[in-house]
Amino acid sequence: MTTRQPLLTLNDGHTAPQLGFGVWQIDDSVATESVAKAIQTGYRSVDTAAIYGNEKGTGEGLRRGGVPREEIFLTTKLWNADQGFDNTLRAFDKSLKLLGTDYVDMYLIHWPMPAKGTYVDTFKAMIRLREEGRIRSVGVSNFNPAHLDHLIAETGVTPVVNQIELHPDFQQDNVVKHHREKNIVTEAWSPLGQGGDLLKHPVLVEISKAHGKSVAQVILRWHLQTGHMVIPKSQTPARIEENFDVFDFLLSTADLGKIAALDAGHRIGPNPDTLN
Numbered sequence: 001m002t003t004r005q006p007l008l009t010l011n012d013g014h015t016a017p018q019l020g021f022g023v024w025q026i027d028d029s030v031a032t033e034s035v036a037k038a039i040q041t042g043y044r045s046v047d048t049a050a051i052y053g054n055e056k057g058t059g060e061g062l063r064r065g066g067v068p069r070e071e072i073f074l075t076t077k078l079w080n081a082d083q084g085f086d087n088t089l090r091a092f093d094k095s096l097k098l099l100g101t102d103y104v105d106m107y108l109i110h111w112p113m114p115a116k117g118t119y120v121d122t123f124k125a126m127i128r129l130r131e132e133g134r135i136r137s138v139g140v141s142n143f144n145p146a147h148l149d150h151l152i153a154e155t156g157v158t159p160v161v162n163q164i165e166l167h168p169d170f171q172q173d174n175v176v177k178h179h180r181e182k183n184i185v186t187e188a189w190s191p192l193g194q195g196g197d198l199l200k201h202p203v204l205v206e207i208s209k210a211h212g213k214s215v216a217q218v219i220l221r222w223h224l225q226t227g228h229m230v231i232p233k234s235q236t237p238a239r240i241e242e243n244f245d246v247f248d249f250l251l252s253t254a255d256l257g258k259i260a261a262l263d264a265g266h267r268i269g270p271n272p273d274t275l276n
């Protein structure tokens with residue numbers, strides 16, 4: 001089955017679907033069903049992590065989805081406790097085994113943990129794994145511009161993606177600008193603000209009514225039109241479908257401007273500078 005979804009070209013030449021399926025907080029026992037549902041709906045990109053404890057269920061769901069492995073863009077992440085060169089090689093083997101595949105499309109350092117001072121060695125191990133063909137693309141998550149600059153200076157490799165917290169009330173313009181300058185794709189985590197009050201925001205409700213779409217769909221459309229890679233999560237089948245049904249309408253320049261004005265610096269998750 002071919003899908004109508006947009007692709008992004010990464011700085012290493014690989015392509016990746018712009019819209020993916022996130023599986024944080026989906027139990028391993030449920031992940032198989034949810035991931036299979038996502039694949040059958042049309043998603044071709046799935047984002048998991050070692051710390052989510054659902055790599056086994058996710059891998060099983062990908063197989064149950066019935067699409068050839070090479071049509072899937074699979075991301076997992078190295079957990080903080082496993083940073084360091086040798087630890088990374090070991091942790092990667094474990095993830096691969098749980099996922100039941102012989103390569104991942106993208107491997108990310110989950111958090112920089114700057115006080116540990118190990119993210120450069122961690123990235124070097126990932127570059128080795130990329131040379132061995134077991135990782136297609138190497139990226140990071142929750143890096144600030146200073147962490148990115150240090151990583152690039154020390155390894156000569158620019159991560160393809162930086163996956164950061166990003167939703168209409170937390171837009172991180174300074175980080176996104178830095179990504180553009182370095183040719184790094186901005187990938188938005190918690191793109192729906194974890195489904196909280198953001199989905200009731202009057203400005204978003206008004207835009208959603210004008211387009212005959214839900215607020216979640218309007219927010220996802222904003223991410224896509226802004227150029228972000230985006231990975232909404234749901235384990236509710238109807239919402240898995242709803243979140244993928246975002247390719248048949250366009251927000252206007254005025255709509256995009258109204259959403260840009262909602263930035264309130266409202267961070268939900270930890271601050272990468274101080275999480276260690």
Ligand code: NAD
Nearest residue numbers: 022023024141189190191192193194195216232233234239
């Ligand atoms: P999200 O913004 O995707 O929100 C998910 C929640 O929103 C759901 O649990 C549900 O309550 C609600 N929701 C989803 N679809 C909806 C719809 N159509 N209508 C109404 N409500 C809806 O939050 P998230 O799960 O935190 O983030 C998405 C993904 O990002 C995660 O699953 C994970 O893969 C990734 N992530 C990465 C990091 C990181 O540190 N790298 C951190 C958090 C999340």
